[in-house]
Amino acid sequence: MHDIVRAQGAHNVQWCWAFNNGASPAADWNDEALAYPGGAYVDWIGIDGYNWGFGPSWDPTVDHWTSFVDTFAAAYARARAIDPGKPVMLPEFASSEDGGSKSEWVAAMIAALNAGRFPNLRLLTWFDIDKEERWSLTPGLPGLRELVGSATADDGRTRPVVRRPRCREPSGHCPSSPFSPVVAATRPGPAGADRLAAVR
Template identity: 45%
Template sequence: MKRIHAAMAIAVAVTLTACTTIDQRPVAATPSSQSSLAPAHGALLGHYYGSGTIAETDARIGRKPAIHLTYYNWKDDWVTSDATRSDLADGRIPLINWEPFGVDFDDITAGKLDDTIKARADGVKTLKAKVMLDFAAEMNEEEGWGDHSPARYIAAYRHIHDLFTARGVTNVEWAWCPNNTDSDGAPTAMAYYPGDAYVDWTGIDGYNWGTSDPDFEWQTFEEVFAGLYDDLAKVGKPVIIGESASDETGGDKAAWIAGIVPTLQQRFPLIKAFVWFDIAKERQWQLTSSPAALQAYQNLAANPYFAP
């Protein structure tokens, strides 16, 4: 739900015969891919830097997060971007959120956009380091990637993945991150699952929206993620919280942050990465929304659970 670029509905018409529900998701023709980035114990901490430079923010929170979330439009060359190159030089894992803004999924699946896909595949191969790639996140939400069609979404996702594989790319870990809630009229998140052979990390984007809008209520960290997490646990992949934050209005944001590590330990052991969306956008997601919130996050960042 937190796009940096505007979203638009994508008119597509691809037929895919694979069944796409959680109980009947496509059977992988090859063994499930395995993440080499997911820690055996604890979780990786990640950050979207929207409220200050990397240096300023890292000094503010008291550490360098392991993952840096960035956003790119379809034609953006995220391989050669300053952010990707700087991240790798500084020992961070780039989490590339690749958004198909204005792209017809039919064109992806039909091969009409293969030149762009091949260029990114060939480019990322030269990096000689792992990156995480999250294509068309929150496909079950209002973004409209795939026109609320799981078949079209899956066909496009698989086509991109298969081209990367055919070109010998081995340093991309594929993240698949639906929203924690489905838009009205949209299929459920798990209907969009591309299949075990196509995903290294399952994921969830989710926020505590607070109570500044009468249609929302305060949710704990567990309440934000529990429903979809239980579905992802059946898949058995490592889970990434690709975007998350809490508002201040309606509860105690500092307490919300303080509850993250205990909840990961006790309720969500498959969550192996957590990314904070640090910006004042629809709500006061930024860590500096209050001194108490910042202190709570400093404590979280220093917790050994986030130093696997």
């Protein structure tokens, strides 16, 4: 598909190769690197991951509450090892509300990003649909105001940005929360230019 798109002259398309934050099963044959098509076919490396909280449907009696850092630290290191030259994104991520405070989870995420914990993480997309868990970011969520406010920072740190995507339902009614944000983190790109990929 990559070659077909390029052959048609579409050079304004960026390609993301993504893997889950935890391999299942964790076996040599299931090593993420074995599926990597190579840097010529990839613009971004993506990691999907979730804080499932307490008692998810697939393990209802166990506490799986995990911080943002613990959810992504190992997978981020893996992404950097697979291709250190590629920026990293989170095409899907979110936190459950079962087993802990989502607002504190978001606040800790912001703190980790601003502290430079994931220096090559350039784009984050919150999975803003209530599905297996209540993943959505509700309008009154504490910590979201800080996320929006930090968009004006100009000191080279990760700068989270919240944007509201267009509703794509034919009826004009989106099933997710009214705020329905896309969360993106940008860093200055080449020659100081900010790089922000549009998602959704």
